[in-house]
Amino acid sequence: MIASVSERFDWIASDKRPRRVGVLGGTFDPVHVGHLAMADAARIELGLDAVLFVPTAGSAFKEGAVVASPEQRLSWCREAVRDNAYFDASGVDIERGGRTRTVDTLRDLHGFFGDHVRLFFIMGSDAARELHRWADSPTLSSLASFAVVPRAGHPFGAREISERGLDAFDFVLLEDAVMDVSSTMVRKRLASGGSMRYFVPAAVAELIGRDDPYRPVEQAHPSDEVFGPEFELRIVSELERRVSPRRLRHIRGVADMAERLARTYGVDPRRARLAGLLHDWDKGLDDDGVRRRVFDLGLDIDGRMVFDMPALLHGPTAAEALRRAYPGVPSDVLQAVGRHTAGACGMSDLDMVVYVADAIEENRSFAGVQDLRDLIGEVSLEKLFFRTYRHILADLIARRKRIHPRTVEVWNSYVLDNRD
Structure with missing residues (x-):
C-alpha cells in the first residue's frame, strides 16, 4: 500500500467519516486555467471535500511523449493549486512510473483512502464518450463515480450512455461548461512566440518561463548530418530496439526503394532514404499504445481514426515524435512520414515516393506488386502513386475493411486526372 498521496489531504484516509474526493488526471503539459475551472465546477456542484490533480508519469516511450518532465509538471500543478485550500497535487502516478492507466490511479487512491471515501473522477464529455475503450473498463467502473463536465460539440447523456455500453458506470452530469483551453493550445502559443497570460496561472507562467521546457532545443543533428551514415546507423540501432526483425527488413526495403524512386523521378534521394528509414518509427506500438501516443503528443486527429482505424495512426505519431526527438530532420521528410499511411490531397513528390516505396519494396509479395514495380520510369510519379x-x-x-473519409477525399482529388 502506498504511504502517501497528498500532503494536504492524507488525513482523509484516517478520518473514517464519509468524504467526497475529486480526481483530475492528465498530462498537465502544462496545467492551465481550464483545468482549474473544471475542478472548481465539480467541487461546487458535487460538494467535494478535496480535489486531487494527478499528473501522469508519461508514455512508456521516453522520447516525444510529453515535452515537460514529470517533475516539472507536478511542480506546476502544486504551484497552480497552492492558493486553493480544496485542491492539491498528487505524485502517485509519477511515483508508480511506467505507462499511466486511470484504472491504476483509482485503484491506488481507493486503496489508500478506504471505503469511506467516494472518489469522483472528473473528465470532459469528450473523454467520457470513450470510457468503454479505456483499459480494464469493468474494474474502472467499480472504483469511482465519473463527474462529466460538458464540452462543446460532445453531447453526453442517457442516449450516449446506452449506445456506447456505459451503463455500468456511475455518471454525474455537471451543468457548468468549461472554457475552451487546452495544453496543446498553450504549447503552440509558446512555440510561436505568443503569451501565456490568462491561459495559465501567473505563478505557473513564471515557472515555465524559468524552466523553459518548450523552447526548441539546439539541433544536435544539423540537416546535413541527418543525411550521413552515422545518423543512419543510429536510427537503425534504435529501430532494432523498437520493431521486430521482420519489420526492420521492411523498413530497410522501403529506404532502398524510396532512394531508387527518388533517383528515377528527380526527387532528393537523401530525403527519400531518410523518410523511408523513419516511416515506421512507431509501428512497434499496439492499437492501445498508438492511441495513447496520440493523446500524449497532443495531436489533433479525427476520433474515427483514433478509435476505429488505429492502423493509420503510426504515421502521424511518428512524424510528431521524431520532430521533437530529432529537430534536424527536415519538415518535408516528417510530412512524408506522417502521410505514408492514409495519404493526403496535394501529395508532394517526396510524399508520393515514400507512399509507393512502402507498398512495393522488395519484401512485399502481394498479387500485382510486380506490375506496379514494372511501372517505375514508364509512367509519371503521380500516375504510379495513383x-x-x-x-x-x-x-x-x-x-471489407472500414475506409476513412480522408481516403475517399484523396481518391476523388486524383481520380479525374489519372483515368487510364
Missing part, C-alpha cells in the same frame, strides 16, 4: 493507391483501396474494399 495506381498504387487504387490497388490499396481495392484491397481494403475486397477485405
